[in-house]
Amino acid sequence: MKLHEYQAKELLARFGVPVPKGRVANTPEEAEAIARELGGKVVIKAQAHTGARGKAGGVKVAATPEEAKAHAAAIIGMTLVTHQTGPLGLPVHSVLVEEAIDIDREIYLSAAIDNSPGMPVLIASAQGGMDIEEVAAKTPEAIHKAWLDPACGFQPFQGRQLAYAVGLGGEHLAAAATLIGNVARAFMESDGSIVEINPLVVTKDGRLLAADAKFSIDDNADYRQKSLAGLRDRSQEAEKELEAHDAGIQNYVKLDGNIGCLVNGAGLAMATMDAIKFAGGNPANFLDIGTANNPEAVVAALKIIGSDPDVKAVLVNIFGGLARTDIIAEGVVQAIKGGHVKQPTVVRLAGTNVDLGLKILDESGINDLIRADGFAEAANKSVAAAK
Amino acid sequence: MAVLMDSNSRVVIQGFGAAGQREAKTSKAYGTQVVCGVTPGRGGQDIEGFPMRNTVREAVAEFGANVSLIFVPAPGAADAILEAADAGIPVIICITEGVPVLDMVRVKRALSTKKSILIGPNCPGVISPMYNSRAGIMPVDVYLPGNVGVISRSGTLVYETVDQLTRLGIGQSGSVGVGGDPIIGTSQRQALEMFEADPDTAAVVLIGEIGGTAEQEAAEYIKTMSKPVVAFIAGATAPPGRRMGHAGAIIAGAAGTAAAKQAALREGGAAVVENPGDIGSTMQRVLKERGLA
Numbered sequence: 001m002k003l004h005e006y007q008a009k010e011l012l013a014r015f016g017v018p019v020p021k022g023r024v025a026n027t028p029e030e031a032e033a034i035a036r037e038l039g040g041k042v043v044i045k046a047q048a049h050t051g052a053r054g055k056a057g058g059v060k061v062a063a064t065p066e067e068a069k070a071h072a073a074a075i076i077g078m079t080l081v082t083h084q085t086g087p088l089g090l091p092v093h094s095v096l097v098e099e100a101i102d103i104d105r106e107i108y109l110s111a112a113i114d115n116s117p118g119m120p121v122l123i124a125s126a127q128g129g130m131d132i133e134e135v136a137a138k139t140p141e142a143i144h145k146a147w148l149d150p151a152c153g154f155q156p157f158q159g160r161q162l163a164y165a166v167g168l169g170g171e172h173l174a175a176a177a178t179l180i181g182n183v184a185r186a187f188m189e190s191d192g193s194i195v196e197i198n199p200l201v202v203t204k205d206g207r208l209l210a211a212d213a214k215f216s217i218d219d220n221a222d223y224r225q226k227s228l229a230g231l232r233d234r235s236q237e238a239e240k241e242l243e244a245h246d247a248g249i250q251n252y253v254k255l256d257g258n259i260g261c262l263v264n265g266a267g268l269a270m271a272t273m274d275a276i277k278f279a280g281g282n283p284a285n286f287l288d289i290g291t292a293n294n295p296e297a298v299v300a301a302l303k304i305i306g307s308d309p310d311v312k313a314v315l316v317n318i319f320g321g322l323a324r325t326d327i328i329a330e331g332v333v334q335a336i337k338g339g340h341v342k343q344p345t346v347v348r349l350a351g352t353n354v355d356l357g358l359k360i361l362d363e364s365g366i367n368d369l370i371r372a373d374g375f376a377e378a379a380n381k382s383v384a385a386a387k
Numbered sequence: 388m389a390v391l392m393d394s395n396s397r398v399v400i401q402g403f404g405a406a407g408q409r410e411a412k413t414s415k416a417y418g419t420q421v422v423c424g425v426t427p428g429r430g431g432q433d434i435e436g437f438p439m440r441n442t443v444r445e446a447v448a449e450f451g452a453n454v455s456l457i458f459v460p461a462p463g464a465a466d467a468i469l470e471a472a473d474a475g476i477p478v479i480i481c482i483t484e485g486v487p488v489l490d491m492v493r494v495k496r497a498l499s500t501k502k503s504i505l506i507g508p509n510c511p512g513v514i515s516p517m518y519n520s521r522a523g524i525m526p527v528d529v530y531l532p533g534n535v536g537v538i539s540r541s542g543t544l545v546y547e548t549v550d551q552l553t554r555l556g557i558g559q560s561g562s563v564g565v566g567g568d569p570i571i572g573t574s575q576r577q578a579l580e581m582f583e584a585d586p587d588t589a590a591v592v593l594i595g596e597i598g599g600t601a602e603q604e605a606a607e608y609i610k611t612m613s614k615p616v617v618a619f620i621a622g623a624t625a626p627p628g629r630r631m632g633h634a635g636a637i638i639a640g641a642a643g644t645a646a647a648k649q650a651a652l653r654e655g656g657a658a659v660v661e662n663p664g665d666i667g668s669t670m671q672r673v674l675k676e677r678g679l680a
Contacts, residue, residue, distance in 0.1 A: 084628060086626075113488055113492070113569055113570065115569045115570055115599045115600070115601065115635065116574075116599075116600060116601070116604065118491065118492055118495035118496070118570040119492055119495075119496075120489075120492065133640050133641065136640075137641070149496065150489075150492045150493045150496045151496055188489065191487055191488075191489055193488065218487055218488050218489070220461060220485045220486060220487045220488065221487040221488075221489070223461075223462060224462070224487075251631075251632040253626075253629050253630075253631065255626065263543075264543055265541055265542050265543025265544065265632075266541060266567055266596075266631055266632025266633040266636055267539065267540060267541020267542070267543055267544035267567065267594065267596055267621050267633070267636075268541060268543035268544050268547055268621075269631070269632060270541075270596065270597070270621040270622040270624075270625055270631050270632075270636065271541075271544055271547070271619075271621040271622075271663040272663075273622075273624045273625065274621060274622070274623050274624050274661075274662070274663055275662065275663050275664055276624075277623070277624045278661070278662045278663075278664075283624070286625070286629075286631055286632065288632040290484075291406075319526075319543045319546040319547050319550070320526060321511055321524045321525050321526055321542055321543065321546055322406060322524045350529070350546070350547075350550060351526040351528075351529065351546055351550075352526045374551075374554075374664065375547060375551075375663060375664045376662070376663075376664030376665075379664070
């Protein structure tokens, strides 16, 4: 689950990470009131799950409360389109109103999981405010890391080492080392998957502030992070993906092609998309039905695919392990007979109970079901059917 | 002795619910010694013909269990893995999906002081067809005993790959599903090391995915291998920044793309397959070229 910037900052502040003064506003009037309270120049920032908001017109500076109101009125209700959102963009329902800060220097600081050693890692760079991927590619020596051994957790020396490495020694050392430790604690205690403060700012008056913040929580830890559950903003997720989520299908991603895919297993689902591209087609979605143990789950998934106006053909590609092909076949038959799928449908079944699954298809009385034997054949037939 | 499992493997199943019972029966029918189930509070009972015990230690003491297969739900999976390691089980296979990543951080650290090998979590398990030894959820009908090893992050792509091989008459020495999560017990590279050292294996198929850098680490090792490797990376067409089902399958940065992984594997000397329908036929060609068919 991704958090909004204002939520990320509230969470970080709870762990003692200093953030600019400010609050979230849902209306232009609220924005005006917050600006008045803060006094002086303020920044109005669109709250949407994407970076590069400034370039897309989602960040404005206001000198007066009236100007803050006007900017907020322009930003709230806009659709923010950035390279991260795709062409549809994301709706903006609120703005963060913050004190404008005089920046002396910008630092980069993040916490993430480093898969290979299997440990969380803190990453810092003196080149803040930039795309960190680019910094890492061009000047790898400018990236500094400290790994968090779960046996002892964050250690103060790691905070000092990173602080010195990014030029926060001297007068900033104690505050910087503490801040880095607090970011580590926020990450660990919230089951973070990534926390990114870019930039971490040194102000002209010598303060350290998290000027921008991203925070994502590990979805697998929802059951023990109940206090964070209310932070989910459904408006930031694609409509079809929400529908899937509500139907209990966790792994649905809407794509821009016209062949709807229902597959079991994430790897096979990705490979099916690849095979469709190889056959000259384009997938409309990624959908991993997982271990569907009742036909209803299959029907629910096919409803979502079948009602997608982009979908011109459907490909069901199932290799049963824990998933049983007879249950999948039953679900496919129910969905088609129920009128949920009107597009030409290609079905490829293999694995657990395949004889039973094929028998169900044979005896269904559905004549126009397109059957495929192997992987490539299924992809080819679905591409032909979509034309 | 194939990899990880052979005729001496004695499997205990932790988490003997519906899935555990079903896979226990399938493995037993396949010829695997499934010695007991472990569910706290069920000790002394008999479920579907399998004796139950309360702890893994009892399973080791009474039945000589030396492989543990875990179906315990995600909140208890880390505990189950550590219980198996504490009991001295040398091979622990965790099928469970959805384990919080910070739990795996702690498990991996704890296992670094133990001799146990962990496969998974979020994996299909391990099978050695020539020994009829199976600890996992894979369908058994598609396997054919032979000399090709299969390694994959994804379960269903193991089945797909094995099916393609079997249809061409190419048998398997075994398959190891290493799991689709960001932090797993055994990496693709470590699984390659096992097949390289296995006298029953002549060649290996490696099925990777977008996300992370595990395939690049595997590619480094392939450079040193004596056995040929055929590789496929799933997700070449996936958009960046979107998680494709597996927690680990998300392109975050240049190294995570299929193109970067394919390039590394090619440089490592693997035969890289781009169309997933060509995995079996590519292995057939490689075996012929190397005089291994």
